[in-house]
Amino acid sequence: MSGTYLGLPAFPEAARTSTKDAQLRANLTHATHTIRAKRAGAVGELADWQGLRAAGAAIKDHTLRHLDTYLEQLEAAVTAAGGTVHWAVDAADANRIVTELVRATGETEVVKVKSMATQEIGLNDHLRVEGISAYETDLAELIVQLGDDRPSHILVPAIHKNRSQIRDIFRTAMGEWGRPAPDGLSDTPADLAEAARLHLREKFLRAKVGISGANFMVAETGTMVVVESEGNGRMCLTLPETLISVVGIEKVVPTFRDLEVFLQTLPRSSTAERMNPYTSMWTGTTDGDGPRTFHLVLLDNGRTDTLADTEGRPALRCIRCSACLNVCPVYERAGGHAYGSAYPGPIGAILTPQLRGTADALDASLPYASSLCGACYDVCPVAIDIPSILVHLRERVAQGGEVVTAGRRTTIKPAKGHAAERAAMRAALVTLDHPVAWRATQYLAARTRRLHPRRLPTPAGRAWTDRRDLPQVPAGSFRDWWREHEKERAGRTGAPARDTGEKGGAQ
Amino acid sequence: MRVALFVTCVNDLLYPDTGRAVVTLLERLGVEVDFPSAQSCCGQPQFNTGYRHQTEPLVRRYADAFAPYDYVVTPSGSCAAMVRDNYPKIARKAAAEGRDDGLSQAAAAAAPKTYELTEFLVDVLKVTDVGAYFPHTVTYHPSCHGLRMLGLGDRPRRLLEAVRGLELRELEGAEECCGFGGTFAVKNPDVSVAMGEDKVRHALDSGASVLCGADNSCLMHLGGILRRDDAPMRAVHLAEILASTQEQPFTPAVSGAVR
Amino acid sequence: MTGSSSRTEVLRRIRAALGDRPEDVPVPRDYLQEHGDRTPQETADLLAEHLADYRAHVHRAAPADIAGTVARLLADHGSRTAVVPPGLPQEWLSQVAGVEVTTAGADITARELDAIDSVVTGCAVAIAETGTIVLDGSPDQGVRRITLVPDHHVCVVRAPEQVVAAVPQALPRLDPARPLTWISGPSATSDIELDRVEGVHGPRTLDVVLVSAAV
Known part of the structure; x- marks a missing residue:
């Protein structure tokens, strides 16, 4: 696309600045909230809106x-x-x-x-x-x-x-x-x-x-x-x-x-x-x-590259109405410039990475520029399921795979910076798919609960704790309580405790 | 009817009180609820971050764990939406990639019997007055996946309105996302926190002392902001309010986590 | 790329992109042809209401009062000059006084029009639900620029014959081969704080003379 948009920072970095611009935030909140209620009224006049x-x-x-x-x-x-x-x-x-x-x-x-x-x-x-x-x-x-x-x-x-x-x-x-x-x-x-x-x-x-x-x-x-x-x-x-x-x-x-x-x-x-x-x-x-x-x-x-993607092609239905921008809580706070293209907001987050590809750090960050709240899908007059396409493009960024670029079918690698995340996801899967490991994680979390700091030193940890406290880890997990509950109930009713053993290992 | 609790991994580890509240509530309503221990996570964090393949074993695990039951009840609109909306998609995509591996069967079995708690109460048990007592001012945040993917509508509200002693306060911009969004909360922390701070401000402006929700992930985010600011408001899961009665006020015994 | 090779390449890419032979989609046309069940009189009333919502001035007139209304509107606007399309019914202007009226030929220039205060036209069709009048370049409406450059547009709409209830009823009455201009109120913008204000480049005053026997 245009040179105007080359070399811009990835979405989270751009949003770090824009979310702190009080004037920008006030302008966007005022404008988007003005149009939101009006749109709902105009759409509400047509009983056959869903048919249209x-x-x-x-x-x-x-x-x-x-x-x-x-x-x-x-x-x-x-x-x-x-x-x-x-x-x-x-x-x-x-x-x-x-x-x-x-x-x-x-x-x-x-x-x-x-x-x-x-x-x-x-x-x-x-x-x-x-x-x-x-x-x-x-x-x-x-x-x-x-x-x-x-x-x-x-x-x-x-x-x-x-x-x-x-x-x-x-x-x-x-x-x-x-x-x-x-x-x-x-x-x-x-x-x-x-x-x-x-x-x-x-x-x-x-x-x-x-x-x-x-x-x-x-x-x-x-x-x-x-x-x-x-x-x-x-x-x-x-x-x-x-x-x-x-x-x-x-x-x-x-x-x-x-x-x-x-x-x-x-x-x-x-x-x-x-x-x-x-x-x-x-x-x-x-x-x-x-x-x-x-x-x-x-x-x-x-x-045509977008058209070649069976999951992403509904983005081409877009009639550029901008209703999705006006209801988007992320757009409202980050502002349009953070999206780094002519197409800001939710539609931009699915259109730009398809039109330009995901090789650039900014373009690779766009599919993640959403909390997947679904407000955009609700208002879209051509029913583009934007959250689903965002998730589809996240997969492309995180895992790579087959895409069409400039009319040629090619296989792309995962975007830079996703290796650690991929490893963490794999480790999490091992834990979540093995009950013994999952129990051990819970036990460890509970035993070390008093050691957990309010602020974490790692980048992902800081991202959470800079402005939010972590939840306090409880003394025991739900499973711990359930075992006691079952024993108590068995004692009360005389019925045998139901099998709550650790069956069902990884398949 | 055979009813199982899908407590969700977040609640199992961090919010056991919510699971305890669901069991207490359902037993009070005469429902015998079981907790199959083979359950773990629905796979939403992986799926929504772009690791669809890594959710596939969790789809099968979920289907197997809950195979013997007629109903699966979960105190999370987001996890229920994952099972109902995304499991069939995951199966369809895997099939398109030539490796079904029982996924379509698993998804087809799991999706229709999975209910978010308020759906199970209102639609299956057909109750809105669950006999609860909770003498506090409460404002309710409808989390997005329950609101938009499941279409919970006014079910949570009707349940809250029937709670004796509870005064429900309107939340401005209630239907706007709180900014949690799973890994969005750490991948885009500035926007996430900006959204959360606005939500918290509206909640405080309501004058309520309790911020109620039906998804602890969102409450973890909002509660984290409330606690950091030492705000005069607690984040409490809806199940814990519904579990509370005049005779037996529900007191967070195991954790006090969402406080 | 050269012209013909770009064409070939785009078409090749499209055909390759559709290699999965996606299922064709039937278009469900079960949306409404109009919203509500109104008499012609009620439809004309709705048109008047919706035109006024977006700051057009609506003047109800019996057929015999068209000339008087047009004359009054030009006078009220303080117009000294006006332009009309060649096929405008002569009688509509029969009471105009003190206004220099130019009949627009195909050669009238934008600069000439920029010095003219008002334009008077008929219309092709009007849509009640949306408060829209459509011009199609017929002899009583003229070329597009005459209704664009002057700051004041007087448009005569004849009810019930020119008024339809909804957009789906308007399109079959229009010939897409002609240049069409759909007008819903005077020029406006929402570009400042997404708040609508009237009056930018098009005529800032739109007077609609809504003619019906049952006034």
């Missing part, structure tokens, strides 16, 4: 099952409607294609609609190196771009900033990029939105090239769908002469009718609205209305 959820999951699974067919159908439909379709195996491929397309227009500026796919491939950085300025036009993306920051949320990339921080960024940086912030700009959201409107209006009117992603692509008709709120999407999709859309291959759906499911589930899951303010649909090009030239760049970049 099941249909959404099935549409995606069916599409993935026939992905080659639907992509070829899409390509034919887009082409017939006057568009041009390009295929990109990876980020470098996609960046090169987009650069060439922009070059061909003779322009050095582009306006952009917020797009996860172009974040993922680091398109803006690539274009800058090639001498092309890409202006983000979504309010949150603008905040991130002006603040020289990284996005930390799928829907609201600047969720880690509160209103006064945003005002400061606007005051400082808007002038360097174009029209400066109005004098005496306040920190009310309405004034901040107005400042963005004024700043970007000139860019929209001037732009000759727009770059977007898409939420859905309809195979049967070649129709592209972009779901948004501000109208910046409509500006970028209709005013420029050339439109380039970079879209992950998993965003295709078979039929126009299939949108009836996602246009109900996506807005309610995402912004907790019955419907988002603007949804644009276009098919190829239309005379006199919108861009004269339309290019669609279909992006793989690890998606």
